[in-house]
Amino acid sequence: MRSRIYGKLGDRAFTALLVVLGLAVMLVAVLLAWELASGGAEAFRTFGFWGFASGSAWNAVAEQFGAWPFLLGTLITSAVALALAFLPALAAAIAIAEYAPRWLAEVVAYLIDLLAALPSVVYGLWGIFVLVPLVRDRIEQPLFLWSAEHAPALMGVLGPPTGIGMLSAVLVLALMIVPYASSLARDAIHMVPRDQREAMYALGATRWEVVRRVVLPYARGGIFAGVVLALARAIGETMAVTMLIGNSGQLPYSVFGPAATMASLIANEFAEAEGGLQLSSLLAVGFLLLLLSLAVNLIADFILRRMSVGEGRK
Amino acid sequence: MEPLRMETENLTVHYGKSVGVRNVSLPVYDRKITALIGPSGCGKTTFLRALNRMHDLNPIVRIEGRVRLDGEDLYAPGVDPVAIRRRVGMVFQRPTPFPTMSIFENVVAGLRLVGVRDRERLMGVAERSLKAAALWDEVKDRLHEPAVGLSGGQQQRISIARALAVEPEVLLMDEPTSALDPISTQAIEDLLAGLKEQVTIVIVTHNMQQAARVSDYTAFFLNGDMIEFGPTERLFTNPSDPRTEAYITGRFG
Amino acid sequence: MNLRRRYLRDRVMVALVYLGTALVLLPLGFILLHVFTQGIGALNWAFFTQPPAPPGEGGGGMLPAIVGTFVIDLMALAMGGVLGLGGGVLMAEYPDHPLNRPLRLVANVLGGVPAILMGLFAFVLVVEPMGGFSAFSGAVALAILMIPIIMRATEEVLRILPWELREAGLALGLPRWRVTLSLILPAARGGIVTGLLLALARAAGEAAPLLFTAFGNPFLSFDPLGPMDSLPLKIYVYAISPYEDWIRQAWGAALLLALMLMVTNYLARRALRRS
Numbered sequence: 091m092r093s094r095i096y097g098k099l100g101d102r103a104f105t106a107l108l109v110v111l112g113l114a115v116m117l118v119a120v121l122l123a124w125e126l127a128s129g130g131a132e133a134f135r136t137f138g139f140w141g142f143a144s145g146s147a148w149n150a151v152a153e154q155f156g157a158w159p160f161l162l163g164t165l166i167t168s169a170v171a172l173a174l175a176f177l178p179a180l181a182a183a184i185a186i187a188e189y190a191p192r193w194l195a196e197v198v199a200y201l202i203d204l205l206a207a208l209p210s211v212v213y214g215l216w217g218i219f220v221l222v223p224l225v226r227d228r229i230e231q232p233l234f235l236w237s238a239e240h241a242p243a244l245m246g247v248l249g250p251p252t253g254i255g256m257l258s259a260v261l262v263l264a265l266m267i268v269p270y271a272s273s274l275a276r277d278a279i280h281m282v283p284r285d286q287r288e289a290m291y292a293l294g295a296t297r298w299e300v301v302r303r304v305v306l307p308y309a310r311g312g313i314f315a316g317v318v319l320a321l322a323r324a325i326g327e328t329m330a331v332t333m334l335i336g337n338s339g340q341l342p343y344s345v346f347g348p349a350a351t352m353a354s355l356i357a358n359e360f361a362e363a364e365g366g367l368q369l370s371s372l373l374a375v376g377f378l379l380l381l382l383s384l385a386v387n388l389i390a391d392f393i394l395r396r397m398s399v400g401e402g403r404k
Numbered sequence: 405m406e407p408l409r410m411e412t413e414n415l416t417v418h419y420g421k422s423v424g425v426r427n428v429s430l431p432v433y434d435r436k437i438t439a440l441i442g443p444s445g446c447g448k449t450t451f452l453r454a455l456n457r458m459h460d461l462n463p464i465v466r467i468e469g470r471v472r473l474d475g476e477d478l479y480a481p482g483v484d485p486v487a488i489r490r491r492v493g494m495v496f497q498r499p500t501p502f503p504t505m506s507i508f509e510n511v512v513a514g515l516r517l518v519g520v521r522d523r524e525r526l527m528g529v530a531e532r533s534l535k536a537a538a539l540w541d542e543v544k545d546r547l548h549e550p551a552v553g554l555s556g557g558q559q560q561r562i563s564i565a566r567a568l569a570v571e572p573e574v575l576l577m578d579e580p581t582s583a584l585d586p587i588s589t590q591a592i593e594d595l596l597a598g599l600k601e602q603v604t605i606v607i608v609t610h611n612m613q614q615a616a617r618v619s620d621y622t623a624f625f626l627n628g629d630m631i632e633f634g635p636t637e638r639l640f641t642n643p644s645d646p647r648t649e650a651y652i653t654g655r656f657g
Numbered sequence: 658m659n660l661r662r663r664y665l666r667d668r669v670m671v672a673l674v675y676l677g678t679a680l681v682l683l684p685l686g687f688i689l690l691h692v693f694t695q696g697i698g699a700l701n702w703a704f705f706t707q708p709p710a711p712p713g714e715g716g717g718g719m720l721p722a723i724v725g726t727f728v729i730d731l732m733a734l735a736m737g738g739v740l741g742l743g744g745g746v747l748m749a750e751y752p753d754h755p756l757n758r759p760l761r762l763v764a765n766v767l768g769g770v771p772a773i774l775m776g777l778f779a780f781v782l783v784v785e786p787m788g789g790f791s792a793f794s795g796a797v798a799l800a801i802l803m804i805p806i807i808m809r810a811t812e813e814v815l816r817i818l819p820w821e822l823r824e825a826g827l828a829l830g831l832p833r834w835r836v837t838l839s840l841i842l843p844a845a846r847g848g849i850v851t852g853l854l855l856a857l858a859r860a861a862g863e864a865a866p867l868l869f870t871a872f873g874n875p876f877l878s879f880d881p882l883g884p885m886d887s888l889p890l891k892i893y894v895y896a897i898s899p900y901e902d903w904i905r906q907a908w909g910a911a912l913l914l915a916l917m918l919m920v921t922n923y924l925a926r927r928a929l930r931r932s
Contacts, residue, residue, distance in 0.1 A: 104838075110743075115767075115804055116759060122767075126774065179681065181678055189675070204919065207858060207859075207922055208689075210864065218896055220691055269685070327771075361872070384766060
């Protein structure tokens, strides 16, 4: 009798505890979205949701706030960074999973994991003191001088060659997402069954043909989902971008010039916000950033489900 | 004496420090079916994979001895494994259709490798191969559907058709029916009798009855050694080694 | 036969694949090299034992930030660990529970939320009502970051355990909660510790969620309700400062942080292997 109560009661209490913890996790997520939305409500009310999202002025003195320059900055920097990072990341994944001898693959994989774990501020620090001078002296100034002489029309497109700005931010972003994208692609490639490879080899395929015709098609779902997840990470990346992009509220009109992303805007202005409409506008930008990341993550999920071939078998 | 297609001479396969197959010399006769039998772990699959250099993919494997195809040593320096695998095809234990390809693309995958683009020729090969694999009637109306939608037995026949499409001289089969149901197994066994008109077959099987039913010659492996080789009928009715007799009468295995 | 051309293509692709790998590793190798060579010089006794010197004066150290990192991260681990473990156990051990589907969705969603938004959230939820920046609010932000990582890791390791283990326990007449606590969790200990450590390593490098929660504090503080410093924050502040000595210390802090993360990741791997 005693043990039955002990068992039943204990089970109930234990399940209840787990349910409470689970509900707490869900509450956190819901609250997070709610607080950002309600905090940004004032801004959305003042400018309208679309008006806020598409407004291109950000002026604390005039109390004019629009998220468009930052939305655009986020989209451009992450898309370009991803475009730069994709092929090298895939190449590294293929090298590790298919080509390199075991010991080399392990060393490279370890290095890549290590770099994926390196904090954003460290990338930012390196960016300020190594990348920015390099970009300024080796890329931006020569290009700028060249265009001043031969194609003055280009100067406006290039922007001031100070090193701090879009180009440096994009480059460091690309470096940061490469390890992440690469390790996701590597995981996807590792999931390809060995007999798939052997079947292609047995038809008289070279190594590359096996990769091209069997491994990559089989792993495509995981690889593309990884690409989109890397994009999501670039969208939310804050510190390194904040340290390098120059944080200008103007539309990102030039290649070298300063700009800002949604995340860098928040990081840069939030602590000094005067409250009221500015604070609300920053929270509203946070809400937009949340929506964008969610959308991108959902796309990744969708791709993984639709393009995977793994569970189609058996 | 029958004409030889392949033979091994003192073939030894090392797996790192251990030995998978020891000193095996085996003739493979042209357009006959040679069955390799023995308890699991006896080295028959290891031996089979040495016949088209599949072991090249595994760096810890080392091979000694000779494997000759039409008198030419497969492991001689300068011999290209890719070219060898084209002449010696392979079908695996589990069906391995390529899941991103249609039935048609699966069958002609080997031809695509060498750059055949001519649609008519590809279609001709696909039809011939699928007919040879006794699958044509079942799939001819849905050649462009994914191959993974087929049943396990059909998938295995796709794998066979795919191997036949490149017109290999020898077809290696590694327990091709062990993952299949009895009806599919029956279909594949029926198929083998017809196939040997065009191609020499070496088949590994864990199933002695299967070996007795389909093969012309049988080799019995035990612990990495080939214990006995002979015409199937003779080996099953009158084995010369007591270990062979013990195995085929079911005393171990 | 165009075998030679096919081999040529094979070679070219091998070269391209390795070229791409080099393209990945070279700059990243430079980063590691720089962090090490620039940082090693800053790591002296004062770095570990002194509070920061006033700007431009030179000297001083990182003691408040080092202590703060540990205090904030451990608080975060305590909070995130309880919630993450609870959620993970619920998902793995009660697969039919109606809460599971929404919980899994939430875990996925939370995992994709940018870290800076955790900081905004903790600001609105904790800093504003409590009337000031605090280590506690920073820990809340980091805990939210940890939850999905811990949940997913816990669920995964529990899923690997054979279902027979649970049946064996139930067959002995043990109630389900005893089976979970005394059989399942101990059996999965290694994997769970790995999840906790990975979450810790991930959170410990974050500066963004702390910018307007823990905020930073040049003085040594153990007060969870007051502002507190942390290494990532300090790196950020020092890196954008004009003072040479601060910049030098930023490199030192970057090296220290990188080493700490390496050790944590190493321990995480080891815990996984031993389980």
